[in-house]
Amino acid sequence: MKITGVKVTHVNVPLDAPFWWTAGLYGGASKSIVEVETDAGVVGLGEAPWWHFGEVIKAEIAPALIGADPLDIADCESRCVPPWQITANTGENASSVAFGSVELALWDIRGKVQGEPLYKMLGGAVRKDIPFSEYFAFRPEQGGAGGEMTPEAIVDYCLRMREEHGSTIFEGKLIMGDPALEIRTVRMLREALGEGPQIKLDSNMQWSLTAARWILREIEPYNIRNYEDPVATFEEMAALRQHSRIPFSTHVPDLRRAVALGAPDTFVCNFAALGGLSKTLKFIAACEAMGKGFWCYSNDLGIMTAAYLHVTAATQWITEASQSLFRWQVGDVIRDGPFRQVNNTVRVPEGPGLGVELDPAAMKKWATHFTEHGPMGHFHDPGRAGRYRRLPLN
Template sequence: MKIVDMRVRCVAIPLNAQLRHNTGVHPGYLLRTVLELITDEGIVGLGEVGGGDQRGALLKLKPRIIGMDPFHLETIKLKTLRAIYYLSNARLYAAIEMACLDIQGKMLGRPVSDLLGGAVRESVPFIAYLFWRYDRPGGGHDAHAEDMADLCEELAETLGVKAMKLKAGVMPPNEEARVLELCRDRLGPEFGLRIDPNGVWSVPTATRIGHRLEPLAIEYFEDPSWGLEGNAAVRRAVRIPIATNMYPAKFDDLGPAVRLGAVDIVLTDIHYWEGPRGVKDLSAVCRTFALGVAMHSGAEFGIELAAMLHTAATIPEMSFAGDAHYHYLTDDIIEGGLMPYVDGAIAVPTGPGLGVTLDEDKMRHYERVYEERGDYYARFHQDPYRPDWYPVVGGL
């Protein structure tokens, strides 16, 4: 079996609101580049990657994988990820690995989870991922902690989720701390609480807010300050587990993070950590150093969500509910539409490969949406209501 062709398409799916974060705004839609690898036996493997329009970048790698056996992932990885530094893009390789695993599973008639060691759970729990919103359903913007607590209660009721995470670094830190206090009061002592300012807070601010949150017994404080040194400083100062999807977010930084004592929990990410197999490698290192593991969300559509589900299902110690932007999407590009939440969890697909199939009508529709609305990553996640605003790390 050989890879004989590659197709790449960019699609955009509307959201039910504009989602704010500390570097800007997802402006009412998310966009992904969809990869299809075609074999000489007619099997098509699906992959997906974010970060804006990646079609050109993937097509530059096409000559390196045409003619390759999709089972020979180590060689494909060497040719597309580690060959020369300026093509060393883990996100691109991860999409290719995802598609190759999809091909392998389809050929063998087995789900991807079986290729990764076998599932130890049939479904994966997810959180209520809370973003401060512009133009929320029903109108208006989120402006106060009560708005976020209301959203958390709504998601707990409609999705059945049993934990939340606030995407912080947007409003004043005290107001964001108050969100968690309200959620604890409203949802009780067993509901999981998390907060993630994505490193924008200074060490003094993160320490002060961490001390305020200590009585809430939150699950973790994610990237409270910038870099390995910032996280390590906050970890020494507060009695809350420190999590990260930023430092480390690649194997080069994992050793220094362990030596510095910068992290308690690593949020695995299929794209940052070199595909599903890379996440398995990361989990083994975390097991060695007694670090917790959780699953990060990269604003995925159904293809990558399926890969996340298959991967998380094979990691016994992944006891934290995963992140997902998924509940903000209004549709999906896979047949059957959005995967359903049941008691706060999404079932691991059971079909061969990733277990999902592209809906070509929806692909064509959301390709047109992308053509009309464009690549907002090229606009640096501008804030439509504050056109002159820009992020300042450590400014709070």
């Protein structure tokens, strides 16, 4: 079997309402959907974390893979990715992420050829109901959605998610640059939800070390399960650890520094950003050996999310709920998407490979959205139009 083509389609999938994060308003995702075609008629699906990487795939990865054996992933990688020791020092690591997006499709092909779901190829399932958090944030109203711009509204939203969907794991961004507002919201959430539900926070590095010390001291009594990137560096997180028992997580996959400094405690990553599924499995194994946690990223579409489901199903070490923005996504590119958790979990697909199929009508709709509107922006601040925010916010 040989690779005959690699098709890349840019898509936008907006959220029902934008949410505030450290860099501005976040309105949705712009992804590249990858279809690796073979002379046997088997097509594998992949997903790039941002559309820029789709351009790298078209220009560099796709030409290199024509004629390759899709089951020989090591050979495919050697055609596409320079040695990491070099690219890490030159900033030329886009090829690693781009190939990681395609490598997902190669695993999908392997599963379809073998007639097995991905989790079985990874050794079998230790769980099949995969936990995901519900998400909350300050969100301006848009088209009847959102409108949670006060602590009271965020509390009401979380209570409604518990009532309607059985959600008891909540993660959120309380990013308005006001430490007192965050402290008040956390207190109100814990009082309303009671002792049992999990509360996780994600600051996107908005706080200075001084502000973070104050916030963590005030919210520690409310049993915070995890705080992601409260400050900008591992060194600052290590300094925070002297003042707080709250665990920290990060999107920055630097395991050596985390072990050396003692913080953060957990990595939250996209598989393509780690270089693909094969490298992700090695990274998770290294985290286990070093006593560091791992769970999966949010705001990916159904193809990457399916990979999260399979890997979590097959990996004993991933025990915490991964992030999700499922409830806010207005669409997807897969049939029956987007995934939606019920009682905190999503069932791992049982079909061959990733177990998901593209929805042609949805693909056309969201590709047209990208063509007509361009990529989704993540850095718009209505109060400072045309200028990027600077950190920390406080």
